[in-house]
Amino acid sequence: MCLAIPGKVVEIVDAENHIAKADVGGVRRNVNIGMFDEGEVTVGDYVLIHVGFAMSKIDEHEAEETLRVLKEIGEYEPEVEQFKTTLQ
């Protein structure tokens, strides 16, 4: 449960309420970006997402590597499946 999965920010949905849309393995859901200052996260950024909240910004290379590790330890699919279920 302590995992974080990389996603790409594809839209700032509601800046005031800190909501952005992120793409994780082709699945797009809203995530909360309240842990960042306003304007700190922009479209095209990669973020590590943990239980629906973006925790830190990472670069594309890091995102790829993290995905690779998640896949290898067998945690990628379950994490994406859970991400899919979010009501946000």
Next chain:
Amino acid sequence: MRFIDEYRRGDVAQKLAEQIARLTARPLKIMEVCGGHTHAIFKYGIEDLLPEQITMIHGPGCPVCVIPLGRVDDSISIALRPGVIFTTFGDMMRVPGSRTNLLDAKAVGADVRMVYSPLDALKIAKNNPGREVVFLALGFETTAPSTAMTVLQAARDGVKNFSVFCNHITIVPALKAMLDSPDLQLDGFIGPGHVSTVIGTRPYEFVAREYGKPVAVSGFEPLDVLQSVYMVVRQATEGRAEVENQYGRCVSRDGNRKALEAIFEVFEPREYFEWRGLGSIAHSGMRLKSKYAAFDAELKFEVPGLRVADPKACQCGEILKGVKKPWECKVFGTACTPETPIGSCMVSSEGACAAYYNYGRLSKIVERSA
């Protein structure tokens, strides 16, 4: 070195392993605190790359593994109340309480729902105004800001039927308990990555300053972990004790200000909190501040709140302290498996017993028990 092929940069892993071997002058016990690291260490066979003199101790950093039986019983009692929708992360469903688990409660009619995020629990509350929605909050500082921000959101939106059963724990008191434990002599720590994204590296400085032990905060890739082991070994060999930051790409000295602000706004430390296998640790748990009492499930519902002793057969305490290895537990792999866990170290894939079981580093087990 047969696992070296699995590394993205096998050459770098090889070099690091050689350097570690060259630097290691005496037996060293290094604890990785985070369950995510434990998982990576087993999957990538990192211990097989290390010299015999280095022992990795798999620490208490899996929040699912350390939740005590009594708190699971309390969760079940809340879940079974009429009108309650009980929401939780999926990992908690099979964690054993003293008699049953949440999955069993669901089977007998409790409305238990798995959620991905605390925000989903809040959404369920908004969609079901006639029901009481409770979120089982647990985790270290990685997860606590999410719960805090969700409570703040609920307060802003004036949601009355949402509450949190708070089991958040903090890493520093646990580290301190480890350092003060007489049966545990550690030479250094691999610090957690995601927790440190939130709290920064500053909170670990006492480990170096007051206890004279090296710390390296680490990322999750196998090479990260290997490099962090190298950092700790180098410090130990050179007689230094500092907090080094291997995961600088995500972790700063001061952490994430907004996440910390949310934690401090909503939570306060409990005097004591019980950890499965480890007993009571002062100031290691968080509860909601009285300001947010309306969102505190412990106040909203009466919970039994009983302390329940860990099952006799289970040696999770010794495992979490690294005093014993999973295969030394009598029921490991026989009565206790991931399908039928007796102890919590077997439930989550981040627990040491489950990791041993799943990746069966059996050569080592056979070799060491022979």
